Amino acid sequence: MSHAPGAQSRLSASRLTEARLPGVAVPAALVAAADRFGGQPQGEHLVGDLVLRNGRAERLEAATVPPRRLVLPKLTEPHVHLDKCHTIYRMDGVGGGLEDAISAQALDRETWTADDIRARAGRGLGELLAAGCSAVRSHVDWGSGRDPAQAPLAWDILRELAQDASDAVIVQRAALTGADRMADIGYARACAARVAQSGGVLGSFVLNQPGRKEGIANIFRVAEDMGLALDFHVDEGLAPGLDGLEMIADAALATRFGGPVLCGHACSLMNRSDKDVRRIAEKLARAEISVVALPTTNLYLQGRNNGTPDRRGLTRIHELAAAGVNVVLGADNVRDAFCPLGSHDPLATLSLAVLAGHLDPPFGDHLPMITTGARRALGLAPVTVDGAAIGDLQLFDALSVTDILGSRSAPRPLTDDLPGASV
Known part of the structure; x- marks a missing residue:
C-alpha cells in the first residue's frame, strides 16, 4: 500500500507562500473562529475564495466565482473491526441477533491466516482512506487463549x-477483551x-457478565497506572437490566481518570426512563466520556x-448530546457476521x-460527529x-452538506485544484 504521491503533493503544497482556491463553501460548524476566518454566510456554510498561506487555510475572502466546491477536514472513523471485515461472503445463511453473530464470527475466525487478515483488513483500510479518513480506531478481539x-x-x-499507511492515516488499535476476564x-495487568x-488502547466488552463491576474497576486501575486510553463495547442490547454504562461513568468519576474514554453502543439507554437517562448522561458529561453510536x-x-x-x-443520541456528552458516529462492522452490509465511509x-x-437539518451541524468530535473521542x-x-483538508465537488450525504461524493485533495502544488 503506497501513498507516496499524496505525501509528495502535501510537501509541495506546504512550500506555497500563498495560494487561492476560488469558489468554495465551508460548513460553519467546522470553523473554530468564524469572526476571524471571514466568508459570506450562506445557510449553514461560509462561502468565498479560500486563501492559503504557508501551507495552511488562513481565511475566506470575497468570492470571485460562485461556490462550486465544498471544503472539509479529513474524516475520522472512531469504531470499526478491520480484523473481521469482509468475511460475510464465506458464511452461509448467517442472521439473527448478537449472540448468533458472535458464534458465527468465532467459527470463521478459526480459518483466519496472516494472509487472509492482511488482505481483508488492508481492503478495509483502503476503503477508509478512499472515503477521506485520516484517523481510524479498529478493535481487535483479544483473549481467546489462556495467556x-x-x-x-x-x-x-x-x-x-498502519505503518505502511502512516503518511496518510493514524490507525489506533483497541484490544477487545471481556470485562469478566x-x-x-x-489477567488485567498482563493484558494492559x-x-x-x-502503543494500543485498552478495550473491553461489557454486557451482563458476572464480575463486570470488578472488571471495570480493574480496567481503570491498570489503565491509569500505564497511561492507556479506554474504549468499551457496553450494553449492546435491548434486554432489561443492562447497567454497564453507568458503572463505567461511576468508575471514571471515582478514580478521576485522566485519559480519554469512549463507550460504544449503549443501546440499552432506550429502556431507561427519562430520569435515568438524565442522571447517566450527567455523569458521562462530568467524566468527559464520549459515546459512539453505531x-x-x-x-x-x-x-x-x-x-x-x-x-x-440506537443509543439516546439527542438526550446525550443535550446533556453535553460528546456523541460521535462509527461504522462498526462491515460485511461480516454482525452486519452483512455496511461500508467504511x-x-x-x-x-x-x-x-x-x-x-x-442543518446537516452541517452533525459533521463534528465524524470529524472534530470524533477526533476528540480518540484523544486527538x-x-x-x-x-x-x-x-488535512479535502474537496468535494458539491454545493452543500446535503449533497455529499445524499450522493456519496468522493473526496479529493486540495492539491488537485492548486496550480503548482503537486509534483
Whole structure:
C-alpha cells in the first residue's frame, strides 16, 4: 500500500507562500473562529475564495466565482473491526441477533491466516482512506487463549498496515477483551502491559457478565497506572437490566481518570426512563466520556422478533448530546457476521444516522460527529478548516452538506485544484 504521491503533493503544497482556491463553501460548524476566518454566510456554510498561506487555510475572502466546491477536514472513523471485515461472503445463511453473530464470527475466525487478515483488513483500510479518513480506531478481539499477554495474530498485522499507511492515516488499535476476564487483576495487568508496550488502547466488552463491576474497576486501575486510553463495547442490547454504562461513568468519576474514554453502543439507554437517562448522561458529561453510536450494526442486530422490528437499535443520541456528552458516529462492522452490509465511509454512517435517529437539518451541524468530535473521542486534537494544513483538508465537488450525504461524493485533495502544488 503506497501513498507516496499524496505525501509528495502535501510537501509541495506546504512550500506555497500563498495560494487561492476560488469558489468554495465551508460548513460553519467546522470553523473554530468564524469572526476571524471571514466568508459570506450562506445557510449553514461560509462561502468565498479560500486563501492559503504557508501551507495552511488562513481565511475566506470575497468570492470571485460562485461556490462550486465544498471544503472539509479529513474524516475520522472512531469504531470499526478491520480484523473481521469482509468475511460475510464465506458464511452461509448467517442472521439473527448478537449472540448468533458472535458464534458465527468465532467459527470463521478459526480459518483466519496472516494472509487472509492482511488482505481483508488492508481492503478495509483502503476503503477508509478512499472515503477521506485520516484517523481510524479498529478493535481487535483479544483473549481467546489462556495467556493475556499473547497478542492475537490480527494485532500485529494491523500494526504493519498502519505503518505502511502512516503518511496518510493514524490507525489506533483497541484490544477487545471481556470485562469478566478483566475481573482477574493478574489477567488485567498482563493484558494492559502488552497493550501499552505496543502503543494500543485498552478495550473491553461489557454486557451482563458476572464480575463486570470488578472488571471495570480493574480496567481503570491498570489503565491509569500505564497511561492507556479506554474504549468499551457496553450494553449492546435491548434486554432489561443492562447497567454497564453507568458503572463505567461511576468508575471514571471515582478514580478521576485522566485519559480519554469512549463507550460504544449503549443501546440499552432506550429502556431507561427519562430520569435515568438524565442522571447517566450527567455523569458521562462530568467524566468527559464520549459515546459512539453505531447505527448500521445496531439497526441490524437489535430489536429482533418474529416479524418487523419496532425498536431502533440506537443509543439516546439527542438526550446525550443535550446533556453535553460528546456523541460521535462509527461504522462498526462491515460485511461480516454482525452486519452483512455496511461500508467504511463516515459520510454513509452519518447519512443513515440522520434517517434512523431523526438528525434534522442543518446537516452541517452533525459533521463534528465524524470529524472534530470524533477526533476528540480518540484523544486527538480536533482539526477545523481554519488553520488546517492543506493535507488535512479535502474537496468535494458539491454545493452543500446535503449533497455529499445524499450522493456519496468522493473526496479529493486540495492539491488537485492548486496550480503548482503537486509534483
